[in-house]
Amino acid sequence: MDKETMIAELVKMVGRDNVLSSAMYFKLYEYDASLNRSQPDCIVLTESTEQVAQVVKFAHANRIPLIARGTGTNLSGGSVAVQGGISLVLTKMNKILDLDIENQRVVVQPGIITLDLKNELAKHGYLYQPDPASEKVTTIGGNFGENAGGPHCLKYGVTSNHVLGAEVVLDNGEVIRVGGKALDNPGFDLLGILGASEGTLGIVTEATLRIVPKAEAIKTMLCIFDSIEDGGNTVTAIIGEGMIPATLEMMDNLTIKAVEEAYHVGFPLDAAAILIVELDGLKDGMDRLTERILAICRQHKVREIRVAKDQAERDKIWAGRKGAFGAVGRLRPNYLVNDGTVPRTRLPETLAKVVEIGKKYRLPIANVFHAGDGNLHPLILFDERDKDELARVHAAATEIMEVCAAMGGTISGEHGIGLEKMHGMAMVFSEKDMAAMRQVKAAFDPLNLLNPGKVLPESEKAA
Amino acid sequence: MSEMELVSKLSGIVGETNVLHDPDRLSAFAVDGVVPRAVVSPGSVEEVAKLMAFATAEKLGIIPRGNGTKMGAGGIPRKLDVVLSMLRINRITEHDVPNLSLSVQTGLTLAEVQKKLAATGKGSFLPLDPPYTDKATIGGIIATNGSGPRRYLYNTARDLLLGIKAVLPSGDIVAFGGRTVKNVSGYDMTKLLVGSWGALGVITEITTKLLPLPEASATLLTSFDDLAKAVALTRKVLHSVLLPSAMELLDGKAAARIGEQGRYLVAFSLEGVVEAVERQLGEIGEMATREGAVATKTLKADDDRTFWVGIRDFALAADSAVILRANFPIAKLAELLALYEKAAQAAGIECAFIGHAGNGILHCYSADAAKTGAFAELIGQFTAEAAKREGNLVVEAAPRSLKEKVSVWGQPRSDTVVARRLKEKIDPAGVLTPGRFVGGI
Numbered sequence: 001m002d003k004e005t006m007i008a009e010l011v012k013m014v015g016r017d018n019v020l021s022s023a024m025y026f027k028l029y030e031y032d033a034s035l036n037r038s039q040p041d042c043i044v045l046t047e048s049t050e051q052v053a054q055v056v057k058f059a060h061a062n063r064i065p066l067i068a069r070g071t072g073t074n075l076s077g078g079s080v081a082v083q084g085g086i087s088l089v090l091t092k093m094n095k096i097l098d099l100d101i102e103n104q105r106v107v108v109q110p111g112i113i114t115l116d117l118k119n120e121l122a123k124h125g126y127l128y129q130p131d132p133a134s135e136k137v138t139t140i141g142g143n144f145g146e147n148a149g150g151p152h153c154l155k156y157g158v159t160s161n162h163v164l165g166a167e168v169v170l171d172n173g174e175v176i177r178v179g180g181k182a183l184d185n186p187g188f189d190l191l192g193i194l195g196a197s198e199g200t201l202g203i204v205t206e207a208t209l210r211i212v213p214k215a216e217a218i219k220t221m222l223c224i225f226d227s228i229e230d231g232g233n234t235v236t237a238i239i240g241e242g243m244i245p246a247t248l249e250m251m252d253n254l255t256i257k258a259v260e261e262a263y264h265v266g267f268p269l270d271a272a273a274i275l276i277v278e279l280d281g282l283k284d285g286m287d288r289l290t291e292r293i294l295a296i297c298r299q300h301k302v303r304e305i306r307v308a309k310d311q312a313e314r315d316k317i318w319a320g321r322k323g324a325f326g327a328v329g330r331l332r333p334n335y336l337v338n339d340g341t342v343p344r345t346r347l348p349e350t351l352a353k354v355v356e357i358g359k360k361y362r363l364p365i366a367n368v369f370h371a372g373d374g375n376l377h378p379l380i381l382f383d384e385r386d387k388d389e390l391a392r393v394h395a396a397a398t399e400i401m402e403v404c405a406a407m408g409g410t411i412s413g414e415h416g417i418g419l420e421k422m423h424g425m426a427m428v429f430s431e432k433d434m435a436a437m438r439q440v441k442a443a444f445d446p447l448n449l450l451n452p453g454k455v456l457p458e459s460e461k462a463a
Numbered sequence: 464m465s466e467m468e469l470v471s472k473l474s475g476i477v478g479e480t481n482v483l484h485d486p487d488r489l490s491a492f493a494v495d496g497v498v499p500r501a502v503v504s505p506g507s508v509e510e511v512a513k514l515m516a517f518a519t520a521e522k523l524g525i526i527p528r529g530n531g532t533k534m535g536a537g538g539i540p541r542k543l544d545v546v547l548s549m550l551r552i553n554r555i556t557e558h559d560v561p562n563l564s565l566s567v568q569t570g571l572t573l574a575e576v577q578k579k580l581a582a583t584g585k586g587s588f589l590p591l592d593p594p595y596t597d598k599a600t601i602g603g604i605i606a607t608n609g610s611g612p613r614r615y616l617y618n619t620a621r622d623l624l625l626g627i628k629a630v631l632p633s634g635d636i637v638a639f640g641g642r643t644v645k646n647v648s649g650y651d652m653t654k655l656l657v658g659s660w661g662a663l664g665v666i667t668e669i670t671t672k673l674l675p676l677p678e679a680s681a682t683l684l685t686s687f688d689d690l691a692k693a694v695a696l697t698r699k700v701l702h703s704v705l706l707p708s709a710m711e712l713l714d715g716k717a718a719a720r721i722g723e724q725g726r727y728l729v730a731f732s733l734e735g736v737v738e739a740v741e742r743q744l745g746e747i748g749e750m751a752t753r754e755g756a757v758a759t760k761t762l763k764a765d766d767d768r769t770f771w772v773g774i775r776d777f778a779l780a781a782d783s784a785v786i787l788r789a790n791f792p793i794a795k796l797a798e799l800l801a802l803y804e805k806a807a808q809a810a811g812i813e814c815a816f817i818g819h820a821g822n823g824i825l826h827c828y829s830a831d832a833a834k835t836g837a838f839a840e841l842i843g844q845f846t847a848e849a850a851k852r853e854g855n856l857v858v859e860a861a862p863r864s865l866k867e868k869v870s871v872w873g874q875p876r877s878d879t880v881v882a883r884r885l886k887e888k889i890d891p892a893g894v895l896t897p898g899r900f901v902g903g904i
C-alpha cells in the first residue's frame with residue numbers, strides 16, 4: 001500500500017490530528033533512548049481501545065508492521081521502527097479508569113506516566129511499587145513492555161509482579177482480557193509472557209495493577225566507601241546475614257562526581273563508592289536492623305554513614321540516584337548503558353572485569369548498579385561522531401555481556417533485548433531455547449507484524 | 464502399537480525395571496478412571512527427552528506425575544497411554560547459599576527441600592505452602608501453581624521463580640530464565656510454564672529465590688459469631704500498615720474439623736523480627752476485640768506450626784472428595800461466602816469453607832460427592848456468582864461422575880483463543896495431558 005492511501009485510511013480511523021507524517025515528526029519518532037534510529041512510515045496516536053483495534057486490524061489486513069510506543073525511553077531499541085510501518089503511540093491513552101482501593105487494584109490506560117499514577121495513589125496513602133529511575137517520563141505500557149525494574153525491586157519485584165490483568169489487542173485486532181482484578185485466573189499465564197515482550201506479542205490497551213498501603217516506616221542510609229570492593233562485599237554480607245532491605249543501590253566515583261556536579265546533593269567527590277540502603281516496613285525492630293547493617297558496613301571499612309533524618313534528606317539521596325544517568329550523560333555527547341545481571345555474590349568480581357574492559361577499549365565507564373539484584377549498569381561514555389570510538393563502544397558492550405553470561409548471569413536485567421542485545425541472546429540461550437520462544441511469537445503473531453525484528457534473532461537455519 | 468511393543472520401546476529408553484505395566488498395579492495410576500497402558504519412571508532429563516520425542520512420533524497421550532496429589536483436578540483425559548513419573552528426577556543441583564537461590568529437580572518433595580534449606584547455613588526457606596505438605600513434589604506444585612495461606616505476604620511461584628528447565632513435546636530440552644533475581648532476556652517462558660498443568664512441557668528443574676528464615680513467628684486466632692464482623696477485621700488489617708504473612712477465614716465447620724472454636728475463625732500468621740511479631744499480636748488482638756471477636760488465642764512454636772499444616776492439608780483431614788476454589792476481587796469475600804453458605808444449605812450439601820481473606824480466594828471442601836445432580840447445580844451457581852464479580856471457579860477435585868456434569872475450569876475466558884494457538888504450536892501432536900486443561904486443551 002502506498003503511503004498516501006495508508007495515511008488517508010488512518011485519518012479516517014483516528015482523525016487528522018492523530019496522524020503525524022511530516023519529516024519533523026519522522027525525526028522525532030525515529031529514536032528511543034538507545035543508539036538505534038530508523039523512521040516509521042507513519043505515526044498514529046490512538047485515544048481508545050476501539051481505535052487501537054481498528055488500526056491493528058488495518059495493519060494486519062495490509063501486512064504493515066506496527067510498533068507500539070509509550071514515551072520511547074527504553075534503552076534497547078524497543079520502540080524503533082526498524083522495518084518502517086506504523087508507530088502506534090499510546091501516550092494519549094493516559095487515564096486512570098478505576099481506582100479501586102477496596103480491592104487494592106488500579107485500572108489504567110497504558111499511556112499514563114508512572115509517576116503521575118504514583119502521585120495520584122499517594123493522595124490515598126497507596127503505592128504502586130515498581131520505581132524505574134525514569135518514572136517521571138515513562139508509561140505503564142512501556143514499563144510492562146520491558147518489565148522495568150528499579151531500586152525497590154530487590155524487595156518488591158519488578159513490573160510483572162505488579163501487573164495482574166490487561167486488555168490486549170491481538171495481531172488481528174481481536175481484543176482479549178488476560179488476568180484481572182482477581183488472582184489465579186484459570187489458563188496459561190499469558191500475562192506473564194506478555195511482560196517484557198516488548199510489543200512483539202500484542203498491544204496492551206489497559207492494565208490492572210496491584211497497589212498496597214504505604215509502609216509505616218522507612219530508613220534510608222547513605223554509606224560511603226573508599227573502595228568499590230568493600231561496597232560490593234557489604235552488599236553480599238547484608239544478604240548473607242539474612243536481611244533483605246528494600247534497596248541496595250551503588251554508584252562509583254565517576255558517577256558520584258557527575259551527580260554531585262549536576263545536583264549538589266552532598267555526595268563526597270573523592271568517594272570510591274556510595275551504597276544506598278533503605279529499609280521499610282513496620283517501625284518495630286527497624287532500629288535494631290539498622291544497627292546490624294551499620295555494623296556490617298563498619299566491618300567492611302565504611303568511611304562514613306549518613307542516616308537520613310527526614311523526608312527532605314531522603315529525597316535528596318534519591319534525587320542523586322535517580323538522576324544518575326542524566327548526570328553522567330552530561331560528561332560526553334553519548335552514553336550506552338549496559339544492563340548485565342549476575343548472581344549478586346559475583347558482583348565485585350564482575351565489576352573488576354568491567355573496569356578492565358574499559359581500560360582495554362580506552363573508554364570511560366561510569367557504574368551505577370542495583371547491587372542487591374546483581375544488576376549492573378555500566379555507562380560507557382563516548383562521542384558517536386568518532387566512528388572508531390563507536391566501534392570500540394559496541395565491542396566493549398558485547399564483552400561486558402559475555403562476562404555477565406560467563407558469571408552465570410544474563411545479558412539484560414531490566415532494559416530489554418530490543419535491537420541492541422539481540423546478538424547476545426545466543427550467549428545465554430541455546431538454539432532450542434530460542435526456537436521455543438519463536439513458537440510463542442508465531443502463536444501470537446503468525447505474520448510477524450508486531451514490532452518485527454526485535455528480541456529474537458533470526459534462527460541459525462534461516463540466517 | 465501393541466502393548467508388548469509399547470513396553471519394549473519404553474523399556475529401551477528407561478530400562479525394564481522402570482516400566483510398570485502389570486494391569487493390577489496400573490489402576491492405581493488411573494486419571495478419572497482412565498487407566499494408562501504403562502507408567503514409566505525416567506532417571507534423567509535425557510530419558511524424559513527421549514520419551515517425549517517417542518510420544519510425539521507415536522501420538523501417545525502422556526500425563527506427567529509427581530506424587531499424584533492433584534490428579535483429581537482438570538478435565539477428563541481424552542487419551543492416556545503413559546503416566547510419566549518424575550519421582551526419580553529428584554536432585555538438588557545447586558544451592559547458592561549467599562545468593563539465596565536454589566536449583567532443584569522437580570521430583571523432590573517440597574518437604575524434603577525445606578528440611579535441607581533450614582539445616583544449611585543460617586537457614587532459609589522456599590516461601591510456598593501449598594496443600595499436601597509431605598507429599599507434594601516441586602514439579603506438581605509448579606505445574607499447578609500451587610499456593611497456600613502465606614501467599615498473602617510472599618506471593619506465588621510466578622513471583623518467586625528465577626528460571627525453569629523443561630522438556631517440550633518435541634523432545635527438546637530447554638532452559639529459560641536463570642539464577643539472577645532480575646532477567647528480561649527473551650520471553651518470560653518461566654511464567655508461561657508455571658501453572659500450565661503439564662500441557663506445554665514436562666518441567667524438570669526450577670531455580671527459585673529463597674528467603675532467610677524469619678527470626679520469630681506466631682499465630683493469632685480470633686473467633687466471631689458473625690461473618691460480617693470477621694471479614695471487617697480482615698479488611699481493617701488489609702488496609703493497615705500491618706504485614707501478617709497469612710490471613711485465613713474459616714467457617715464453623717472448617718474450624719471445628721481442625722479442633723478450633725467459633726462460627727467464624729480468622730487466623731493470622733505473623734513472621735519477621737521479634738518486635739514486629741509481638742506488636743502485631745497485640746495490635747490485631749485489640750482490633751479483633753473492637754470488631755466484636757468472642758475469643759482470641761495466641762499459638763506459638765509447635766502449636767503455631769501444626770495449625771498451619773492443618774489448614775494446608777485440610778482436604779486430607781476432611782476426606783474431601785470435592786474441592787472447589789473460587790477466585791474474585793478481595794472485597795467480595797463476605798458477600799460470596801454468605802451466598803455460598805446459603806446455596807449449599809438449600810442444596811442439602813455439607814460444605815466447609817476456608818478462604819485466603821487477603822487474596823480473594825475461597826476453598827469449599829465437601830464429602831457429599833454422591834449427590835451428583837444437586838452438587839453439579841450448586842457448582843454452576845457458585846461459578847456464576849463468582850463470574851458475576853469478575854471472578855471464576857475451578858473444580859480442584861471431584862469424582863468423574865460429577866466432572867461430567869460441570870465445567871471444571873469455570874466460565875470460559877476470552878484469552879482461550881491464544882492458549883489454543885500456543886498449544887497447537889508447542890504440542891502439535893497433542894501428546895501432553897490431552898483434554899485436561901482449560902478449554903479442553
Ligand SMILES: Cc1cc2nc3c(=O)[nH]c(=O)nc-3n(C[C@H](O)[C@H](O)[C@H](O)COP(=O)(O)OP(=O)(O)OC[C@H]3O[C@@H](n4cnc5c(N)ncnc54)[C@H](O)[C@@H]3O)c2cc1C
Pocket residue numbers: 032033067068069070071072073074075077078079090110131132133134137138139140141142143144145146147148149150151197198199200202203204205325326414415451
Ligand atoms: C534516564 C533513564 C533512566 C532509566 N531508568 C530505568 C530504571 O531504573 N529501570 C528500568 O527498568 N528502566 C529504566 N529506563 C528504561 C526505560 O525508561 C524503561 O524501559 C521504560 O519502561 C520504557 O517505557 P516507555 O514508556 O518509554 O516505553 P517505550 O520505550 O516507548 O517502549 C518500550 C517497549 O514497550 C513496548 N510498548 C510500549 N507500550 C506498549 C503497549 N501499550 N503495549 C505493548 N507494548 C508496548 C514498545 O514497543 C517497546 O518495545 C531508563 C531510561 C532512561 C532514559
